[in-house]
Amino acid sequence: MEKILNQEKLREWVDMLDDCEVYAPAFADSVWNYARVEAGTDIDLSHTNTIGSVKEFVFPQREVFFRFEKKDGVPVLTATLPDPKPTVVFGVRPCDGRGMPRNDTVFNKEFEDPYYWARRDKLTLVGLACNQPHSPNCFCQSVGGSPHSEDGLDILMTDLGDRFHVKGITVKGVEAMERGRDAFGAVRDGDQAETEKVHDTSRSHPQRPLGNLDAIPEAIRESFDSPLWADMAQHCIGCGICTFLCPTCHCFDINDEVISPTTGEGERVRTWDNCQFPDFTMHTSGHNPRADLGSRLRQRVSHKFLYFVENHKTQQCTGCGRCITECPVGIDIVAVLERVSQS
Amino acid sequence: MVNVEEIRDYAANLLGKGEVKSVLGFRRGSASAFAEPCTITDVGEAASLVWDPTCLNNLTLYLVKDHKQQAAAKTPDNRPVGIVAKGCDSRAIGVLLQENYFKREDVVVIGVSCEGTGVVDPRKLSAKLKGRTASRVSFYGADGINVRVYGEETETVIPAQEVLADRCLECRAAIPTLNDIVFGEAVGAREFDEPFHAAKAAESLSADERWATWEHHFDRCLRCFACRAVCPMCYCPECVVDSTTFVVTLGTSAEEKANRIRWCERSANTSESAVYHLTRAIHLAGRCIDCGECERVCPVNIPLRLLNTKLEKEAFEMFEYQAGHDIEQASLLSSFRDEDPNSFIR
Numbered sequence: 001m002e003k004i005l006n007q008e009k010l011r012e013w014v015d016m017l018d019d020c021e022v023y024a025p026a027f028a029d030s031v032w033n034y035a036r037v038e039a040g041t042d043i044d045l046s047h048t049n050t051i052g053s054v055k056e057f058v059f060p061q062r063e064v065f066f067r068f069e070k071k072d073g074v075p076v077l078t079a080t081l082p083d084p085k086p087t088v089v090f091g092v093r094p095c096d097g098r099g100m101p102r103n104d105t106v107f108n109k110e111f112e113d114p115y116y117w118a119r120r121d122k123l124t125l126v127g128l129a130c131n132q133p134h135s136p137n138c139f140c141q142s143v144g145g146s147p148h149s150e151d152g153l154d155i156l157m158t159d160l161g162d163r164f165h166v167k168g169i170t171v172k173g174v175e176a177m178e179r180g181r182d183a184f185g186a187v188r189d190g191d192q193a194e195t196e197k198v199h200d201t202s203r204s205h206p207q208r209p210l211g212n213l214d215a216i217p218e219a220i221r222e223s224f225d226s227p228l229w230a231d232m233a234q235h236c237i238g239c240g241i242c243t244f245l246c247p248t249c250h251c252f253d254i255n256d257e258v259i260s261p262t263t264g265e266g267e268r269v270r271t272w273d274n275c276q277f278p279d280f281t282m283h284t285s286g287h288n289p290r291a292d293l294g295s296r297l298r299q300r301v302s303h304k305f306l307y308f309v310e311n312h313k314t315q316q317c318t319g320c321g322r323c324i325t326e327c328p329v330g331i332d333i334v335a336v337l338e339r340v341s342q343s
Numbered sequence: 344m345v346n347v348e349e350i351r352d353y354a355a356n357l358l359g360k361g362e363v364k365s366v367l368g369f370r371r372g373s374a375s376a377f378a379e380p381c382t383i384t385d386v387g388e389a390a391s392l393v394w395d396p397t398c399l400n401n402l403t404l405y406l407v408k409d410h411k412q413q414a415a416a417k418t419p420d421n422r423p424v425g426i427v428a429k430g431c432d433s434r435a436i437g438v439l440l441q442e443n444y445f446k447r448e449d450v451v452v453i454g455v456s457c458e459g460t461g462v463v464d465p466r467k468l469s470a471k472l473k474g475r476t477a478s479r480v481s482f483y484g485a486d487g488i489n490v491r492v493y494g495e496e497t498e499t500v501i502p503a504q505e506v507l508a509d510r511c512l513e514c515r516a517a518i519p520t521l522n523d524i525v526f527g528e529a530v531g532a533r534e535f536d537e538p539f540h541a542a543k544a545a546e547s548l549s550a551d552e553r554w555a556t557w558e559h560h561f562d563r564c565l566r567c568f569a570c571r572a573v574c575p576m577c578y579c580p581e582c583v584v585d586s587t588t589f590v591v592t593l594g595t596s597a598e599e600k601a602n603r604i605r606w607c608e609r610s611a612n613t614s615e616s617a618v619y620h621l622t623r624a625i626h627l628a629g630r631c632i633d634c635g636e637c638e639r640v641c642p643v644n645i646p647l648r649l650l651n652t653k654l655e656k657e658a659f660e661m662f663e664y665q666a667g668h669d670i671e672q673a674s675l676l677s678s679f680r681d682e683d684p685n686s687f688i689r
């Protein structure tokens with residue numbers, strides 16, 4: 001389904017999704033991030049990439065698996081499977097959209113993760129094509145995507161200035177558009193051509209090149225023991241910014257958080273974990289196989305460009321550029337891959 | 344204006360004569376308009392050093408890193424390290440010296456004076472550009488910063504005071520007092536802004552208002568720990584938020600494993616994040632030199648500097664103590680004077 005939505009009708013459409021939780025990017029505290037859209041407020045889609053990615057809607061940083069307590073000396077468990085309202089997220093950039101099928105694979109391949117899917121099944125992603133990459137660190141095209149990729153999105157909107165071209169991609173997406181009814185108009189002569197022109201122009205903007213993508217896994221494999229990793233990680237501070245913000249990083253930790261030791265009350269919680277943290281691979285024996293930052297940088301890059309390719313036939317990086325832009329010391333995954341490929 | 348060629352020559356000379364094993368400085372990065380830290384070990388690399396308002400990092404962190412590495416190495420290289428240091432960075436070195444973390448002869452301080460300027464606050468810049476990225480940032484005379492926005496043709500000049508880091512606006516000593524050489528003119532106190540003004544403004548709010556502010560911020564914290572990782576004063580081998588040294592042996596019981604002390608849970612929620620931040624702030628009382636690194640690196644822009652400057656203000660007002668200003672002085676926590684106020688001991 002393809003429709004035209006005048007800029008001023010966007011609000012009307014959103015208001016008709018009133019039985020859903022609607023989120024859209026908002027600029028607050030000097031960053032763009034997804035925020036709940038309150039009834040009657042405007043949506044500003046002039047955003048760059050949001051700081052947090054849409055993975056947070058399906059894989060929140062903190063997920064309670066179940067609650068426990070002791071009643072009359074007997075342990076009692078209470079299930080906490082999430083039952084969210086249908087959720088619609090506006091303004092999803094195509095690189096984040098492409099993260100979703102990759103996350104779906106992870107949370108479905110060997111074991112269907114009920115927490116993830118309880119949220120995922122109720123989530124509709126309304127993408128917004130980039131009229132031009134908004135950061136010099138965007139490289140979606142170098143990893144097989146594009147600034148108007150539909151992969152993982154339910155709807156793709158393209159900004160045509162005074163109006164949006166809106167394309168329903170999945171059943172969920174078409175349904176969300178149908179709910180908007182009269183807000184939409186028909187696609188008229190020229191709209192299609194204009195949309196294609198916007199897409200073409202956007203693709204023609206230079207992006208960071210990755211050379212021969214297919215040769216990268218082998219290059220990484222060969223440089224496993226290279227001193228290059230330590231050299232490239234020399235200034236890494238081992239914070240988790242690169243992976244916490246990544247739309248596809250999904251490692252987690254599970255802990256029991258005891259609220260009251262006397263009643264034995266507490267929660268089993270899944271939280272994000274991070275391959276850049278020193279205790280990530282720490283064995284209970286005290287041995288840490290990835291004790292230095294070089295081996296941790298290698299792990300992050302290998303997971304995305306070697307292991308994921310081996311296991312799932314695609315890169316686990318969508319070129320959003322966040323890990324580059326937000327790294328406090330300038331570690332740049334594109335430059336890293338370049339050096340590994342050349343070594 | 345600091346002449347970068349002089350810094351390059353000096354660094355090349357130090358390396359050439361073998362007086363240092365490496366020089367910590369800044370180079371142009373591939374990732375953004377901001378400079379990135381570099382460690383150069385041979386003379387030829389000195390030409391890549393840069394100096395401009397995007398040299399944000401406090402490189403003292405890497406002295407700490409090197410010190411840890413040498414301590415763990417089988418054949419340590421204990422030659423001194425050269426470091427390009429702004430006024431605030433040199434104070435960080437000062438605190439480490441006061442705390443006997445390393446010795447004066449372990450470091451050669453290549454001081455750069457911030458003169459009439461300082462460094463840019465990426466958050467202020469981001470707010471000005473509404474999240475868009477700068478592709479070039481440079482000095483524009485004494486009072487301006489020249490910015491080119493990614494995807495735009497023209498450059499914009501922004502008055503320096505609108506985008507300089509708060510600490511630079513409030514700086515009381517823009518010259519590295521601890522140094523082996525200084526490039527740029529000696530400038531001491533600058534009067535762009537009154538010291539501690541943000542902390543003072545916060546104090547005038549009610550407790551409820553203050554808590555509402557911090558609840559909003561702690562709630563947003565991702566617990567990526569970048570604020571800790573970047574701080575040269577956070578050098579504990581094990582931080583309370585990690586659990587790297589809980590060793591399990593054959594004799595460790597399930598009870599012991601379950602009951603091992605966890606000061607702060609992994610959950611990024613308001614209460615656990617508050618514990619993390621308050622613990623960190625207290626551990627920095629009288630030690631934080633206001634380099635602003637914790638605040639700069641925070642991906643969600645939590646104003647952490649406010650917590651630290653509040654304690655800095657307390658140390659200043661109660662004990663006339665300024666961290667890192669005088670390396671002959673004993674550190675605040677390890678010293679006592681008869682005239683110290685003890686009104687808080689009840």
Ligand code: SF4
Binds near residue numbers: 133138141146148319
């Ligand atoms: S990487 Fe591509 S899709 Fe993502 S924000 Fe940049 S231009 Fe848009």
Ligand code: SF4
Binds near residue numbers: 235239241243
């Ligand atoms: S690469 Fe950058 S963001 Fe990632 S852990 Fe290292 S310093 Fe932090």
Ligand code: SF4
Binds near residue numbers: 249320
């Ligand atoms: S690895 Fe970096 S560029 Fe790739 S998807 Fe993750 S954050 Fe984006």
Ligand code: SF4
Binds near residue numbers: 563637641
């Ligand atoms: S850098 Fe920011 S988000 Fe990360 S732990 Fe510190 S305050 Fe939280």
